[in-house]
Amino acid sequence: MSELSKRIVQVVLMSLLGEELDNKLYVSEFKKCHGYLRIINYTPPGSVNREKEVEGLGMHTDMSCITIVYQDKFGGVQVRSKQGKWLDIKPSEETLLVNIGDLMQAWSNGKLRSSEHRVVLRRLVNRFSLAFFWCFEDQKVIYAPNEVVGGCEEHNLRLYKPFLCADYLKFREINSVGEEKFEKIGFNVKDFAGITCSDQITKSLKS
Numbered sequence: 001m002s003e004l005s006k007r008i009v010q011v012v013l014m015s016l017l018g019e020e021l022d023n024k025l026y027v028s029e030f031k032k033c034h035g036y037l038r039i040i041n042y043t044p045p046g047s048v049n050r051e052k053e054v055e056g057l058g059m060h061t062d063m064s065c066i067t068i069v070y071q072d073k074f075g076g077v078q079v080r081s082k083q084g085k086w087l088d089i090k091p092s093e094e095t096l097l098v099n100i101g102d103l104m105q106a107w108s109n110g111k112l113r114s115s116e117h118r119v120v121l122r123r124l125v126n127r128f129s130l131a132f133f134w135c136f137e138d139q140k141v142i143y144a145p146n147e148v149v150g151g152c153e154e155h156n157l158r159l160y161k162p163f164l165c166a167d168y169l170k171f172r173e174i175n176s177v178g179e180e181k182f183e184k185i186g187f188n189v190k191d192f193a194g195i196t197c198s199d200q201i202t203k204s205l206k207s
């Protein structure tokens with residue numbers, strides 16, 4: 001899974017930056033990434049109404065760079081489109097789902113979008129899935145390289161302040177006590193490190 005994650009990140013970087021830059025930035029930025037696998041079993045509540053969808057996992061974004069998901073034949077993963085529509089990701093024996101996570105969204109200065117997704121249970125059966133989270137090392141400072149941000153110094157196009165990876169993980173942990181609701185996203189990387197209009201104004205007043 002680590003090898004696959006590396007290949008996927010390399011392909012994503014190539015599409016974002018072109019062939020010349022992708023290898024240079026892959027080595028300097030991603031070579032210390034690590035992954036962990038979560039095996040998930042969803043048990044539907046005993047009293048579930050057959051006609052209704054039941055929440056398996058509330059809407060959220062992953063904290064990873066990328067996540068690779070395998071779901072069993074019962075399906076249930078849904079991804080939210082930009083327009084806010086829930087799209088079913090149909091299960092298929094030979095298909096893996098790849099999500100962009102929050103760390104990659106911040107690192108790419110928002111050029112890659114962390115996917116908002118959830119899991120719904122539609123049947124009275126146990127659902128099983130595997131999720132592999134590929135992440136930056138805890139001590140990495142996430143800061144989009146200039147080559148990724150583009151523009152020039154005078155026109156600061158940065159959307160995120162630099163932050164320590166471990167601090168973001170802690171922030172999410174603290175803020176996800178009290179479960180995320182079905183239709184409501186918990187806090188994400190924009191809430192944590194996004195540059196707001198008032199930050200921009202303060203900065204331009206200081207300079």
Ligand SMILES: O=C(O)CCC(=O)C(=O)O
Binds near residue numbers: 069071117
């Ligand atoms: O169970 C699934 O299919 C997806 C799991 C997921 O999104 C997660 O663990 O972050």
Ligand SMILES: [Fe+2]
Binds near residue numbers: 060061062067
């Ligand atoms: Fe997820």
